């Protein structure tokens with residue numbers, strides 16, 4: 227069992243973020259779940275977490291989310307930057323507005339949330355920043371320019387935070403999953419099936435798991451366990467790292 231902490235998790239309406247909130251609650255942590263979808267409130271409540279509605283593409287909303295955690299709980303120990311979206315299009319056709327939205331949500335928001343959370347972590351001499359990146363922070367695939375650029379950038383932010391936090395008890399790490407069974411991926415399976423005139427099983431096997439040694443999608447709970455470790459006391463020597471949880475994708 228670990229010391230009870232105060233955690234802020236973004237993107238908690240579904241998928242990995244929802245699993246992380248449940249995992250932290252099981253560990254006895256207090257949690258503020260942050261999502262732009264108001265349906266996130268009931269999901270947070272069921273897990274025993276507080277909820278703050280914020281569209282994190284808005285910088286002021288990022289600052290307000292951290293302020294809400296501090297005013298509710300008096301401190302902030304763990305920040306999990308998880309909220310994310312995807313847009314698939316060739317560079318030639320990629321809409322500028324989509325590019326900006328993805329960079330705002332997946333790179334600028336983690337920066338602003340880290341900045342706002344930092345003073346509390348520094349004052350307590352203990353902090354954990356866990357950035358949910360992607361295997362697309364290590365390798366690219368066609369059609370995902372904004373997502374892949376944001377995720378590669380998130381690794382740079384992680385490494386910088388690790389260097390600045392080292393003397394202050396603050397660690398920062400990224401984790402890099404391959405395909406996890408969440409709504410984000412289920413929508414992609416449906417889209418790819420239509421696009422390629424395949425059935426959904428074929429999309430999973432021939433496209434998503436093409437490079438995987440372990441031929442199955444990842445469970446959100448498996449990612450939450452790794453977040454839990456990186457956020458724990460036990461992980462104090464781990465910082466500036468990118469942990470792949472990728473079914474062996476990048477082993478070849």
Ligand code: NAD
Nearest residue numbers: 237239240241242262281282308309310360405406408410
């Ligand atoms: P998901 O769609 O289930 O969850 C994303 C969450 O982000 C949702 O709750 C959504 O409401 C929230 N969100 C979206 N836009 C927002 C905004 N503007 N403001 C606040 N919240 C917003 O997806 P997921 O698969 O659980 O993805 C979570 C993270 O994991 C993302 O950063 C994603 O890039 C990353 N990831 C996912 C996979 C995968 O295969 N599913 C693989 C690697 C990395």
